[in-house]
Amino acid sequence: MASDIGIAPTPMAATPDAAPAREVVLAVENFGLSLSGVSSGRNLVDGVSLSVARGETLCIVGESGCGKSITALGLMGLLPPVAQITSGTAMFEGRDLFRLTDRQRADIRGSRMAMIFQEPMTSLNPAFTIGNQIAEGIRRHRAMGKAEARSLALEMLRRVRIPAPEKRLDAYPHQLSGGMRQRAMIAMSLANDPQLLIADEPTTALDVTIQAQILALVRRLQDETGTAMILITHDLGVVAEVADQVAVMYAGRIVESGPVDAIFADPQHPYTIGLMGSVPSLGRRAGRLATIPGTVPPADRMPAGCRFAPRCPFAAPRCTAEAPPAQLVGPDHRAACWFAPLELHAGGPA
Ligand SMILES: Nc1ncnc2c1ncn2[C@@H]1O[C@H](COP(=O)(O)OP(=O)(O)OP(=O)(O)O)[C@@H](O)[C@H]1O
Ligand code: SF4
Ligand SMILES: [Mg+2]
Structure with missing residues (x-):
């Protein structure tokens, strides 16, 4: 069953002093997906909520096997037969993508929404x-x-x-x-x-100079057309370069999301901190790590509670018992960790 750890889509800004209103193009709420015979009763993609607005780039970042591609394929209506959507809505141009027929999805694909692959x-x-x-x-x-x-x-x-x-x-x-x-x-x-472009690792197979040219091209075209973009990558350099918003994915869940500056300046989830190469010391930073010890759980062995617990240096009994809900840790910035926001737990988790 889907848990509700997802990140609520950002409502359109309303106050006159706020940044210009976001024109939300895609709003996904509580997206759950399982693989028959593989994910053994637990959702592989679980409680995923995100939104992307016109002219904006949302980067989905996470290690290999975290569920980025299968999430994108679910949104595009290109899932393999083994996958079933178990929960959620994906509102796009006034319609819920998850409730359209195959024919209706095919009409939208390649016209209103498009995808580019690695x-x-x-x-x-x-x-x-x-x-x-x-x-x-x-x-x-x-x-x-x-x-x-x-x-x-x-x-x-x-x-x-x-x-x-x-x-x-x-x-x-x-x-x-x-x-x-x-x-x-x-x-x-x-x-x-298209109103929305989903790009799954579009530059990973290219050499560094060509990567930079392609990213510059995509940014320029986006400026010209206002297309909303979801860009999937495991490269934080690419995120820093192109993202407006970031969603960090771990084992099929969004563990942290927010504006790119907040994610880089003040990461609040131990997984994000690990990805950025810092030892997650609650309340302070120390040392650098190249990789996070351990591996992403396979689709058929999703842990109960917080899925990051087996690799998290701060895992407490509560973490394996119950999935942490997304907590607001800053303006439009959310982290799904029992100990977020970290400043409140600077002395370490109870
Ligand atoms: N058709 C499938 N059948 C069985 N398992 C699958 C299928 N597609 C994906 N999976 C499993 O789902 C999980 C998520 O895979 P996904 O391809 O979405 O990861 P990813 O985040 O895109 O990784 P990468 O960065 O390597 O592209 C993995 O455990 C993968 O083995
Ligand atoms: S909820 Fe617990 S296990 Fe999960 S990231 Fe936070 S401290 Fe680590
Ligand atoms: Mg992938």
Whole structure:
């Protein structure tokens, strides 16, 4: 059963002195998901709540196996047959994505919402030219003739700054470099002006210089279009570079969320602190750690209570008995730890 440790979506700002109102594009509440025959009665993704607004980038960060991709696939309606959504709502343009038919989801995918993956070859068809694939994606969702769709495809290749775009239009995916394929993928995903782009480790497979170029490109396009973006990464450098909001995921739950500055300046969950390479000493910082000892629990062995307890230096009996709810630890900043906010427990947990 889903526990309620999730992070409530931020309401639209209301006061005149506050930052401009967020125009929430996607609001997910209490999302739970299990894998039949695998997650043995416990949700794999559990109580996940998050929101992303127009023009904003939400980074979901966590170690390998934390459930980032399966969460994204659930939101996109691309789950493998073994996965079932067990709870929650995902409001997007006035409709709950979790209650749409497969047909309705397919209509939204590639038009109102788009996704880019780590390896563009998983989405690009090796048998068709780049131009054909972008044009097809456009024509699937818009009443547009072939010539018009082709010229829009060319325009998209220009916008993602692919060199010699006229030539690339007739190239096959294998004729492009990894960086260019990712640019082509971005062109395809943005061709129908989506409200929301979900990018799952879009630069991980690329070398560092190309990574930086692709991130700069995505940021520029986002500025131009106002597209909301969920960017999945395990790279804190990328988070620092592009995030407005951050959700830290551990073992299928959001353990901490908030504005990027607050997460970096004042991490409040022992897992976040560990990820950042600091020894979590409640109330003070000491030393540096490269990795957190232990491993993420596999999907079929999710611990009871706080899922981080087996690796947490502060685990107390209460932690393994009961999942900690998300506590407000600062403006729009929440942490799901029994000892948050840490300043209140500077002497150490009881
Ligand atoms: N189709 C599937 N069948 C069985 N288990 C799965 C399936 N997809 C994901 N899992 C399990 O769900 C958990 C979360 O996987 P997921 O791919 O979402 O992690 P991730 O955070 O994206 O990791 P990475 O950073 O390595 O991409 C893992 O334990 C994984 O083994
Ligand atoms: S609830 Fe307990 S085990 Fe979980 S992170 Fe906090 S101190 Fe650690
Ligand atoms: Mg993944």
